[in-house]
Amino acid sequence: SVSLTAAVRGTHCGGGRVFHYFQCSALLNTESKKKNHDYFSLCASIMSFKAMQIAALGRPLHPGMLYDCRDDSFIPGVTLWDPEDIEKNLSVHEQNQTKSEITPSDSLSKKSSLLDISASLKASFLGGLVEVGGSAKYLKDILTLESQCRVTMHFSQKTVFKQLNMRNIGKITCADVIKHGTATHVVTGVLYGADAFMVFDQTASRNEDKQEIQGSLEVMVKKIPLIPISGSGKLQMTDEEQKKVEKFQCTFYGDVKLEENPTTYMEAVKVYKYLPRLLGERGEKAVPMTVWLYPLKYLDKRAAKLVREISENLIIxxxxxxxxxxxxTITVNELLQISETIQATDIQAKLKTFHHMLRQYKITILKNISTLLPIIRKGAKDKKVLEKILKYHHESPFTQAKVNKWLDEKRTELEVIRTYIDAFENQKNAEIVSFKQHSGFIFSPHYESVFTFVFTSLKYEEPYILDLTKCLSEKFIRKKNTGDSFRKAVEDDKTTPWFLKSDISQTMRDTFDLFSIFSDINKQEKKNKFVVSYISDPTHPGAAIYLHQRGNLSSPAKDFVVHGLHQKGKWRRRL
Incomplete structure (x- = not known):
């Protein structure tokens, strides 16, 4: 006998790449020539008609099912031929391929590569047209914080390839489906197997080196295939290695069913060891991984077809x-966490507003994309309508440069405040409280006097937030020269933020010194309370000292403090 393998490579077409890998095996001997002739012919036939290859992404796509490449949807429960005819005309060929890969990247581009997702299918996923399942849910697992370190292990196993022998399958039994135009292709080949992703995360604290943690994650995840397990099921690891992995968190996404998903590194190692056995001895638990689609227009001229495809550059x-x-979103989540930790509620409110607007804007863009993709693919509209949406984005205040500029300013503002908060926490003389908590101390019967170091300049107008509001306004979007209006609004805002003004910085330093010394020498006074809080006060930019005696604000508090220090011989500077 002679073994024959045919491999075909092509260009991008429709919902996926042209059938870039198609394997045919035929045992050409005297007794089997006739038996394998149809299989070889079908291979040649499908190649010549440019069958499309797409990733299944956890969807139950099996031979004979109908698919619409215009919106990347399938029609469950409907096949073009009788199930019995489909079963009789299936060619089955073993694959038996296993591979694993480790990646520190969390980009959609890398995830798409691991799952072998074509550009067009990726566009449908971005637009929310495709509901993924199984291992493909990994696509939706995205980083939420800048301090988050991540490494992903991908395990892939291919078991069997099944394809339809369409030359002998007989007449179509569901011709009405073609007439109604609800599908463009029929599934003619399916590669079965399973993917599994184990995502390892560790969040670096403020005092930890993120690069060091990322490096440790990569080293330990690479060791997973090499770690031996004793007969009692215990991992053979050093004490140092066990300490490294204590904070690792594991999330599992797979096409195989586990009794319990791993959440720790130790559990993940054990799962990895028996992953290949989870598909069954004969691969009977395998699921569709890659699907080949045959255009219905070659079976019936009345069939709906993919008229226009989105260019790969536009999808990128x-x-x-x-x-x-x-x-x-990741950056604003990080800043929200910082603002919450130091209880800077004014900044926190602005960040929450921005976060909400950003989410609203993303939903709007994705909704437009999901509406336009099928229309463009049907040929009802030109791709220029999609280009207009992207052009509008690049002229809007949500463009990367403008978003980063505002977030960088918020980060700087928070870091300035946090520097002072850290200094107060190190001295342990004053308690950091929110504006609401501050009121509780003022009117508490336990204290005669409440001294407060106040950050006074956190509440101010944000022209950029107003720009975002206009951008999200339907009426404003419809106006002409929208981009010019956005650019003008941003250019007009050239005021220096309070936290970058040298005179305000000096005032804050002097106020901090005064408050620190006074709180230190009076910390034993039980009737006195020293706190740090946030109160808007434009008359004292930067920072000020407030004194509340028996619930009443005394003014000027600074003079009171300086006088007290002079009496105790602790203050010689002139403020």
Whole structure:
């Protein structure tokens, strides 16, 4: 006998790449020539008609099912032929391929590569047209904080390839489906197997080196295939290695069913060891991984077809925009966490407003994309309508440069405040409280006097937030020269933020010194309370000292403090 393998490579077409890998095996001997002739012919036939290859993404796509490449949807429960005919005309060929890969990247581009997702299918996923399942849910697991370190292990096993022998399958039994135009393709080949992703995360604290943690994650995840397990089921690891992995968190996404998903490194190692056995001895638990689609127009001229495809460059631009917006979300999440820790409620409120607007903007863009993709693919509209949406984005205040500029300013403002908060916490003389908590201390019967170091300049107008509001306004979007209006609004805002003004910085330093010394020498006074809080006070930019005696604000508090220090011989500077 002679073994024959045919491999075909092509260009991008429709919902996926042209059938770039198609394997045929035929045992050509005297007794089997006739038996394998149809299989070889079908291979040649499908190649010549440019069958499309797409990733299944956890969807139950099996031979004979109908698929619509215009919105990347399938029609469950409907096949083009009788199930019995489909079963009789299936060719089955073993694959038996296993591979694993480790990646520190969390980009959609890398995830798509691991799952072998074509550009067009990626566009449908971005637009929310495709509901993924199984291991493909990994696509939705995205970083939420800048301090988050991540490494992903991908395990892939292919077991069997099944394809339809369409030359002998007989007449179509569901011709009405073609007439109604609800599908463009029929599934003719399916590669079965399973994917599994184990995502390892560790969040670096403020005092930890993120790069060091990232490096440790990568080293330990690479060791997973090499770690031996004793007969009692115990991992053979050193004490140092066990200490390194204590804070690792594991999330599992797979096409195989586990009794319990791993959440720790130790559990993940054990799962990895028996992953290959989870598909069954004969691969009977395998699921569709890659699907080949045959155009219905070659079976019936009345069939609906894919008229126009979105260019790959346009899809890459869409992906870049969405990833820019996602990075902004990660940054604002990090800043929200900082503002909450130091109880800077004014900044926190602005960040929450921005977060809400960013989410609203993303939903609006994705809704437009999901509406336009099928229309463009049907040929009802030109791709220029999608280009207009992207052009509008690049002229809007949500563009990467403008978003980053505002977030960088918020980060600087928070870091300035946090520097003072850290200094107070190290001295342990004053308690950090929110504006609401501050009121509780003022009117508490336990204290005669409440001294407060106040950050006074956190509440101010944000022209950029007003720009975002206008951008999200339907009426404003409809106006002409929208981009020019956005650019003018941003250019007009050239005021220096309070936290970058040298005179205010000096005032804050002097006020801090005064408050620190006074609180230190009076910390034993039980009837006195020293706190740090946030109260808007434009008359004292930067920082001020407030004194509340028996619930009443005394003014000027600074003079009171300086006088007290002079009496005790603790203050010689002139403020």
């Amino acid at each position: 631009e869409m992906e870049t925009v969405m990833e820019d917006l996602q990075r902004a």
